[in-house]
C-alpha cells in the first residue's frame with residue numbers, strides 16, 4: 001500500500017513553509033495591484049522583483065520565504081521564461097502572466113509545468129491570479145487520495161496534483177483506498193479510476209458513500225473513453241464529477257479545484273452556523289447542543305465534568321476609552337488564549353459579549369484550579385496590540401464540578417462563582433464550595 005503522503009521530487013521541503021508570494025514583473029503598476037489583491041483576496045503578503053536579477057537576489061537572500069511565484073513571461077533581462085526555471089529550482093509552483101496568448105505559448109507553458117498561465121489584460125485576470133494564489137496557499141492542507149491500478153498513470157496524477165501543492169495519498173485499488181480512508185479521516189477528495197482489480201471504482205464509490213456524504217467528501221470518477229453509460233453510473237453511485245481519459249490538463253485542474261471549493265464552501269456554511277463570527281469559537285447554541293451530550297454522558301457514567309464561566313474585567317472601560325474596534329481586538333485575543341489553553345476534548349464557547357464558557361471532562365478539583373490559574377495568568381501577562389497601543393486586561397472565572405440537575409443549572413452555579421470572583425476583587429477564580 002502507498003498510504004504515505006508524497007512530496008514533489010523537485011521541491012525543497014523547507015520552501016513549503018514559506019508564507020509569501022514572489023511577484024516577478026517589470027511593470028510596477030501590475031505588481032502593486034497584484035500585491036494588493038493577494039492581500040485582499042488571499043490574505044497573504046507579497047514581495048516584488050522587477051527583473052530576473054532581482055528575483056535571483058531575493059531568492060538567494062531568503063530561499064524559504066515564499067510558497068508561490070507569479071512570473072511575467074517577458075522581463076527586461078529574460079524573455080525565454082528563465083524566471084519560471086528559477087522559481088522551480090527553488091521548489092515554487094509558478095503562475096505565469098503573459099501579455100499575449102497563442103497555442104505556441106500554451107504548449108510551452110504546459111511543458112514547463114506551470115500552475116496556470118493568464119493574460120494580464122484586465123482587473124478580472126489579476127483577481128484570477130490572486131484567487132489561484134489563495135488556492136495554492138490553502139491546498140497545502142487539502143488531502144487528495146488517488147486510486148488507480150496503473151502505476152504510471154497514478155504517478156502522472158500525483159505529479160499534477162502536487163504541482164498545485166495538494167497533499168496526495170495513493171492506492172492501487174478500491175480495497176486499499178477504503179483501508180486508507182479508515183486510517184486517514186482527513187481526505188477531502190478521492191479521484192478514482194473505474195477499471196481496477198479487487199474492487200473497481202463503482203464499488204469503491206458505493207462503499208465510500210456509506211460513510212462519507214457528498215457534502216463532506218468529493219469524489220471524481222475517471223475512465224477511458226468508450227462507455228458513455230459509465231459516467232452516468234459513477235455519478236448515480238455517488239461521484240460528484242467524472243473525467244474521461246485522456247483529458248486536457250486545464251480541464252483536470254478546473255474540475256479538481258471546483259470540487260475542492262465546493263467541499264470548502266459547505267464546511268464554511270456549516271462552520272458559520274456553529275461558530276461565533278468575531279472569535280471563531282463555538283457559539284452559545286452549539287455549546288449547549290454539544291454540552292448536553294457531554295453532560296448526559298457524565299451523569300450516566302458518573303464521570304467528572306467541570307463547568308466554567310469567565311468574563312473580561314471592566315471591559316466596558318476598554319470600549320469607552322479605546323473604542324469598539326479595540327474592544328473587539330481584545331475579545332478576539334482573549335478567545336485565542338483560551339483556545340490555546342484548553343484541550344481538544346474540552347468544549348469552549350463564547351457565551352455572549354465578553355463572557356465565555358468551558359466544559360472540561362475527566363478533571364478533578366486540583367487540575368481544575370491549575371487550569372483556571374493558567375488561563376488567568378496567561379491573559380494577565382498578554383499585551384494586546386491595537387494601533388499604537390499595547391492593551392492589557394484581566395479575567396475573572398467561576399467554576400463548578402457539581403453535576404446538578406441540568407447543564408443550565410451547572411452553568412448558573414459557575415456564573416454565581418464568577419459573580420463572587422468579581423465581588424472579591426476580580427482577576428481571580430472561585431470554584432464552587434460544594435466541590436471543595
Ligand SMILES: Nc1nc2c(ncn2[C@@H]2O[C@H](COP(=O)(O)OP(=O)(O)OP(=O)(O)O)[C@@H](O)[C@H]2O)c(=O)[nH]1
Nearest residue numbers: 311312313314315316317319324325327328353354
Ligand atoms: N467591542 C465589543 N464590545 C462588546 C461586545 N459584546 C459586548 N460588549 C460590551 O461589553 C461591555 C460589558 O460591560 P459590563 O457588562 O458592564 O461589564 P464590565 O465592564 O466587563 O465589568 P465587570 O464584568 O463587572 O468587570 C458592554 O459595554 C458591551 O457593550 C463585542 O462583541 N464587542
